[in-house]
Amino acid sequence: MKRRGFLALLVWVMFTACARPAPEQQFVIDAASALGGAKKVLAVRTLVIEGAGTHYNLGQDIVPGASGQTYAVTQYKRAVDVPGERARTELTRVPKFTYWQGLAPQRQVQGIDKAVGYNVAASGTASRIAQAAADDRRAEWLRHPITAVRAALDPATQLTNLRNEGGESIIDVRASDGRAFTLAVDASTKLPTRVSTAANNVNLGDVVISTAFADYQNIGGLQLPARLTTKTDEFTTAEVRVTTQTVDTDAGDLAAPAAVASAAVPSPQPPNVTVEEVSRGVWLLAGGSHHSALIEFSDHLMLIDAPQNDARTLAVIAKARELRPDKPLTHVVNSHHHFDHSGGIRAAVSEGLTVITHKGNAAFIDEVVKRPHTREPDALSKNPKPLKIETVEDEKVIADGTMTVNLYSIPGEHSETMLMAYLPRDRALVVIDVYEPIGTIHMFAGRFIEDLKKRNLRVERIVPLHGKIVPYGQMVKDAATSGS
Numbered sequence: 001m002k003r004r005g006f007l008a009l010l011v012w013v014m015f016t017a018c019a020r021p022a023p024e025q026q027f028v029i030d031a032a033s034a035l036g037g038a039k040k041v042l043a044v045r046t047l048v049i050e051g052a053g054t055h056y057n058l059g060q061d062i063v064p065g066a067s068g069q070t071y072a073v074t075q076y077k078r079a080v081d082v083p084g085e086r087a088r089t090e091l092t093r094v095p096k097f098t099y100w101q102g103l104a105p106q107r108q109v110q111g112i113d114k115a116v117g118y119n120v121a122a123s124g125t126a127s128r129i130a131q132a133a134a135d136d137r138r139a140e141w142l143r144h145p146i147t148a149v150r151a152a153l154d155p156a157t158q159l160t161n162l163r164n165e166g167g168e169s170i171i172d173v174r175a176s177d178g179r180a181f182t183l184a185v186d187a188s189t190k191l192p193t194r195v196s197t198a199a200n201n202v203n204l205g206d207v208v209i210s211t212a213f214a215d216y217q218n219i220g221g222l223q224l225p226a227r228l229t230t231k232t233d234e235f236t237t238a239e240v241r242v243t244t245q246t247v248d249t250d251a252g253d254l255a256a257p258a259a260v261a262s263a264a265v266p267s268p269q270p271p272n273v274t275v276e277e278v279s280r281g282v283w284l285l286a287g288g289s290h291h292s293a294l295i296e297f298s299d300h301l302m303l304i305d306a307p308q309n310d311a312r313t314l315a316v317i318a319k320a321r322e323l324r325p326d327k328p329l330t331h332v333v334n335s336h337h338h339f340d341h342s343g344g345i346r347a348a349v350s351e352g353l354t355v356i357t358h359k360g361n362a363a364f365i366d367e368v369v370k371r372p373h374t375r376e377p378d379a380l381s382k383n384p385k386p387l388k389i390e391t392v393e394d395e396k397v398i399a400d401g402t403m404t405v406n407l408y409s410i411p412g413e414h415s416e417t418m419l420m421a422y423l424p425r426d427r428a429l430v431v432i433d434v435y436e437p438i439g440t441i442h443m444f445a446g447r448f449i450e451d452l453k454k455r456n457l458r459v460e461r462i463v464p465l466h467g468k469i470v471p472y473g474q475m476v477k478d479a480a481t482s483g484s
């Protein structure tokens with residue numbers, strides 16, 4: 001602790017001794033002064049921030065780009081060990097919208113200890129998270145005025161591209177360990193308004209994650225924001241309203257649990273694609289959490305859903321081609337826009353597939369296909385192809401001499417832009433997320449059964465893209481027992 005105090009003072013002296021700091025250094029000195037002075041900023045050991053807020057449902061809302069589905073966040077507590085580069089966030093969030101998981105409160109405990117990221121389950125068991133997610137948390141750690149300005153004060157940090165934009169002064173910061181962020185301050189008060197970091201999002205590609213600061217309050221001579229709003233590009237993902245915050249109080253033990261620190265970083269497993277024949281020319285390609293279905297026509301093949309990411313979808317496409325090597329796989333039906341069910345659309349486009357989706361998803365899919373993925377190049381950025389797209393408004397029949405597939409729109413609480421596929425020959429229904437034969441919660445099954453009745457579909461089998469194939473009667477039973 002003593003040594004860090006000394007270092008902090010040394011940095012301070014170096015800055016103040018400099019008679020005419022460069023404009024970039026002056027920017028940081030001004031920001032530090034606005035927060036209470038560089039010396040005070042560098043002396044902060046812990047921050048404990050408590051409050052409430054809102055989480056949004058990025059990529060999982062009712063239509064693409066919507067932000068109407070929120071979680072009420074309560075019991076929010078973020079404890080930060082500033083010199084130790086550790087933090088732990090604990091919160092409870094309650095969905096304020098109907099959701100297939102139900103409305104039960106969700107407890108989250110998430111930690112970062114330098115490069116080690118971990119989650120703590122309700123059982124108390126901590127588990128290490130993948131490195132990409134841990135890197136995102138290290139970036140998140142910097143998105144606070146104290147940690148950001150502290151990093152910017154380090155003489156080994158590079159400060160570049162000082163500019164003024166719309167009432168803000170902005171500078172790019174690259175720390176000696178390579179972490180980069182952009183710091184914006186109010187042009188007149190010099191208080192930090194925003195810290196932004198660049199990130200990769202599987203669906204959106206290159207994104208900027210920013211946390212904006214407002215409602216500064218004086219806490220023991222330091223100015224600290226009482227409102228923090230985080231966005232991914234233009235989408236708000238989280239808001240925190242601080243009720244109490246303290247500096248240098250006991251933040252608890254923020255070290256990663258020993259079992260986590262010594263655990264190997266989990267690496268993604270190669271996708272497992274199993275093949276189950278539903279009927280002649282129809283297969284369920286399962287083996288993970290998100291399945292696809294494959295339909296054989298007389299001269300081509302069609303996939304239903306390109307889920308999760310490149311790895312999953314490319315493995316599913318390879319399996320489809322292996323099953324019927326003599327027929328081209330030409331189309332993929334996108335069940336709905338949710339990120340987990342559209343995360344492989346770019347991979348499907350890179351393989352030359354035409355996308356069939358609900359009309360309400362067309363602009364979204366177009367944007368997903370166009371967006372740059374330079375931070376982590378994916379299959380489509382390595383093998384660019386134009387988007388070929390067909391849309392469905394309410395119903396589309398795809399038929400030839402051997403196969404008929406009726407695509408229907410199924411608007412509802414889960415997504416307004418959703419399709420299901422009915423196979424009249426087999427009386428089978430390929431469907432996702434309105435009914436899943438897993439667990440005991442079947443939020444939408446009752447309403448969905450009513451929808452099927454209105455369409456006069458004689459469904460005998462449900463082929464779900466999560467879970468196992470079940471007879472129609474199972475859905476009726478589940479709808480009755482879950483009270484939906």
Ligand SMILES: [Zn+2]
Pocket residue numbers: 336338341414415433
């Ligand atoms: Zn969904």
Ligand SMILES: [Zn+2]
Pocket residue numbers: 340341432433466
């Ligand atoms: Zn799903």
